[in-house]
Amino acid sequence: xxxxxAGGVPAARPKSSLLTExxxxxxxNAAERRFKNYGLTAVLLGVAALIMLLISILGNGLxxxxxxxxxxxxxxxxxxxxxxxxxxxxxMAKVSTFGYSPLIGAAMERAVAxxxxxxxxxxxxxxxxxxxxxxxxxxxxxxANPEVVGxxxxxxxxxxxxxxxxxxxxxxxESAALDKNVSPAQLDLTDALQEEGILEKRFNxxxxxxxxxxxxxxxxxxxxxxxxxxxxxxLIVLGLALPIGVAASIYxxxxxxxxxxxxxxxxxxxxxxxxxxxxxxxxxxAIFINFAGLPQSAPIVGGLVLTLMTLPTIIIATRASLKSVxxxxxxxxxxxxxxxxxxxxxxxxxxxxxxxxxxxxxxLAQALGETAPLLLIGMVAFVxxxxxxxxxxxxxxxxxxPVQIYNWTQRSDPAFVERAxxxxxxxxxxxxxxxxxxxxLRRRFERRW
Amino acid sequence: MDDLRIVERDVDAKETKxxxxxxxxxxxxxxxxxxxxxxxxxxxVTAFIGPSGCGKSTFLRCINRMNDTIDVCRVxxxxxxxxxxxxxxxxxxxxxxxxxxxxxQKPNPFPKSIYDNIAYGPRIHGLAKNKADxxxxxxxxxxxxxxxxxxxxxxxxxxxxxxxxxxxRLCIARAVATEPEVLLMDEPCSALxxxxxxxxxxxxxxxxxxxxxxxxxxSMQQAARVSQKTAFxxxxxxxxxxxxGTIFTxxxxxxxxxxxxxxxx
Numbered sequence: 001x002x003x004x005x006a007g008g009v010p011a012a013r014p015k016s017s018l019l020t021e022x023x024x025x026x027x028x029n030a031a032e033r034r035f036k037n038y039g040l041t042a043v044l045l046g047v048a049a050l051i052m053l054l055i056s057i058l059g060n061g062l063x064x065x066x067x068x069x070x071x072x073x074x075x076x077x078x079x080x081x082x083x084x085x086x087x088x089x090x091x092m093a094k095v096s097t098f099g100y101s102p103l104i105g106a107a108m109e110r111a112v113a114x115x116x117x118x119x120x121x122x123x124x125x126x127x128x129x130x131x132x133x134x135x136x137x138x139x140x141x142x143x144a145n146p147e148v149v150g151x152x153x154x155x156x157x158x159x160x161x162x163x164x165x166x167x168x169x170x171x172x173x174e175s176a177a178l179d180k181n182v183s184p185a186q187l188d189l190t191d192a193l194q195e196e197g198i199l200e201k202r203f204n205x206x207x208x209x210x211x212x213x214x215x216x217x218x219x220x221x222x223x224x225x226x227x228x229x230x231x232x233x234x235l236i237v238l239g240l241a242l243p244i245g246v247a248a249s250i251y252x253x254x255x256x257x258x259x260x261x262x263x264x265x266x267x268x269x270x271x272x273x274x275x276x277x278x279x280x281x282x283x284x285x286a287i288f289i290n291f292a293g294l295p296q297s298a299p300i301v302g303g304l305v306l307t308l309m310t311l312p313t314i315i316i317a318t319r320a321s322l323k324s325v326x327x328x329x330x331x332x333x334x335x336x337x338x339x340x341x342x343x344x345x346x347x348x349x350x351x352x353x354x355x356x357x358x359x360x361x362x363x364l365a366q367a368l369g370e371t372a373p374l375l376l377i378g379m380v381a382f383v384x385x386x387x388x389x390x391x392x393x394x395x396x397x398x399x400x401x402p403v404q405i406y407n408w409t410q411r412s413d414p415a416f417v418e419r420a421x422x423x424x425x426x427x428x429x430x431x432x433x434x435x436x437x438x439x440x441l442r443r444r445f446e447r448r449w
Numbered sequence: 450m451d452d453l454r455i456v457e458r459d460v461d462a463k464e465t466k467x468x469x470x471x472x473x474x475x476x477x478x479x480x481x482x483x484x485x486x487x488x489x490x491x492x493x494v495t496a497f498i499g500p501s502g503c504g505k506s507t508f509l510r511c512i513n514r515m516n517d518t519i520d521v522c523r524v525x526x527x528x529x530x531x532x533x534x535x536x537x538x539x540x541x542x543x544x545x546x547x548x549x550x551x552x553x554q555k556p557n558p559f560p561k562s563i564y565d566n567i568a569y570g571p572r573i574h575g576l577a578k579n580k581a582d583x584x585x586x587x588x589x590x591x592x593x594x595x596x597x598x599x600x601x602x603x604x605x606x607x608x609x610x611x612x613x614x615x616x617x618r619l620c621i622a623r624a625v626a627t628e629p630e631v632l633l634m635d636e637p638c639s640a641l642x643x644x645x646x647x648x649x650x651x652x653x654x655x656x657x658x659x660x661x662x663x664x665x666x667x668s669m670q671q672a673a674r675v676s677q678k679t680a681f682x683x684x685x686x687x688x689x690x691x692x693x694g695t696i697f698t699x700x701x702x703x704x705x706x707x708x709x710x711x712x713x714x
Contacts, residue, residue: 328557329557331515332623334515334518335513335624336547336570337543337547337570337627338543342573351560
């Protein structure tokens with residue numbers, strides 16, 4: 001004490017009132033206010049970006065969930081559709097869609113005439129209100145139900161994409177006048193048909209269930225095959241990445257000696273998480289397709305590639321949640337004579353499970369939205385056939401949700417903008433519900449000690 | 450023989466339970482325990498005292514080989530329980546730990562029911578043939594842990610919901626459920642309030658009837674209250690070991706005297 005006071009003691013603080021802010025305090029408070037404002041601005045920018053994204057996607061895509069249908073009475077004459085008259089499916093399959101198109105045109109003309117609608121359009125121009133897909137639709141229906149041949153049935157046809165666009169305000173008379181695919185007169189007829197109740201806009205289940213369609217038929221394009229492909233890939237990723245990832249993390253965290261080799265492994269797992277996804281695509285192409293000879297465009301290859309991508313995420317999340325289990329629990333288990341494995345499986349793993357599940361779901365959500373590696377392994381192909389049931393279906397060609405979106409944005413018909421945005425909405429719904437599930441699980445099972 | 454033994458006990462010469470010879474412990478390059486020789490008697494409470502970092506907990510953890518879980522830790526020398534070297538190649542540490550129970554500094558019940566906390570050890574060691582046996586073991590252990598009356602109506606409530614003192618007694622009950630022969634306690638009262646401490650100390654005194662108890666404590670008063678023998682550790686050396694009364698009233702080594710009078714530590 002004594003030698004301290006002998007040295008250079010700082011001058012005593014001048015007396016000041018607590019009721020007035022001194023200069024330093026003012027400066028500090030101002031700095032704090034500024035920082036709070038920066039933070040708030042950053043948050044607002046983020047929220048604004050999210051809102052803009054949602055508005056643009058919902059504005060473009062919500063209409064994809066509505067579709068225009070035309071309901072017509074179609075005559076199915078036995079003499080053209082079933083020449084042998086024996087209702088044999090294989091015989092009937094010889095009649096191509098060209099055999100069905102005139103029937104639809106005739107049905108359309110009859111409907112217009114019956115409703116007493118005046119139009120200068122020729123019969124084939126009237127028929128163009130219906131989708132080019134309609135003949136195939138009708139043919140598939142007849143082949144599936146041969147008994148309807150010879151009767152007149154009521155059938156719902158998809159309206160042409162331009163007509164559908166007119167009902168969704170994408171097409172108007174000015175644009176139709178410049179468009180060789182649709183004429184203003186057809187739009188007039190559409191209005192009249194809508195008044196008669198022949199043509200109407202309804203919820204579009206087919207968007208979620210039907211396969212993709214060609215570039216000329218946006219109205220028939222659906223996400224069915226893409227959803228199946230994505231689902232199969234997620235099953236493969238879950239089935240492979242979860243057990244491998246959890247086993248690897250338990251070994252590294254609980255059993256492995258801490259030495260240079262495990263350090264290197266640890267660093268490399270973190271690095272793996274940062275590898276660009278397209279690199280995994282090249283790896284998948286080289287190893288799974290070229291070397292192992294697995295089929296292209298198949299969910300098995302996509303699933304394997306995405307497993308490689310998801311593994312680091314799951315390993316990192318699992319190790320973090322294993323680390324967060326207090327060591328006292330391990331001590332307690334070892335102290336009563338549990339073996340290492342018993343202490344891990346009876347005590348540590350159950351406590352870490354919510355964290356592992358959360359990490360897994362987040363990893364799956366990442367994998368679900370991943371596009372680049374799938375492009376390289378051929379999942380970008382145009383696939384109209386549904387894959388068969390698992391496990392054979394894993395080897396059938398399929399599409400995937402993000403790739404389907406990519407595909408549709410490449411097509412020229414403006415109706416595909418709507419389709420792509422609709423597909424984004426579907427993908428976002430999947431992702432949001434997966435993340436919500438992860439949050440729910442974490443809240444529900446998180447234990448505090 | 451039996452008669453002889455009784456006489457021996459009376460003259461304070463109980464048979465040795467744990468004997469350590471030339472024990473050295475290294476944490477990497479750090480020589481944490483140096484040349485410790487000690488003979489711990491059966492059915493006695495032995496207290497390890499000493500300033501922080503003197504190695505008393507480290508030595509305690511050598512007795513049930515909990516140090517094996519630390520990668521960098523290396524133990525040399527001999528520690529024998531009932532004459533059997535516990536660091537022998539043939540000894541499985543898991544089997545050893547069933548014989549040498551341990552209670553930790555912070556109460557660490559499993560986040561499971563009170564019943565499952567106690568039943569876990571007997572279950573993994575196959576001590577109970579059926580549910581009825583297990584019920585008997587659980588009740589007996591909880592009674593030995595002096596907590597039965599407080600929890601008998603809520604055996605299926607979570608063990609983590611008990612108060613700190615109750616949790617620690619639950620942990621003691623859990624440790625005795627596997628029928629150990631030695632009970633190691635690493636500062637069992639440091640996280641407890643004075644009332645809970647008194648309850649645990651009373652319990653330790655009762656446990657002496659059945660087990661050899663080794664307790665590490667920071668409180669010299671506690672060592673004086675509960676133990677019959679006391680070992681004073683300083684800087685990794687076992688400085689002095691003897692009757693508790695002697696250590697506290699008439700220590701031989703000046704370092705011991707300095708510590709118990711509060712001049713070092």
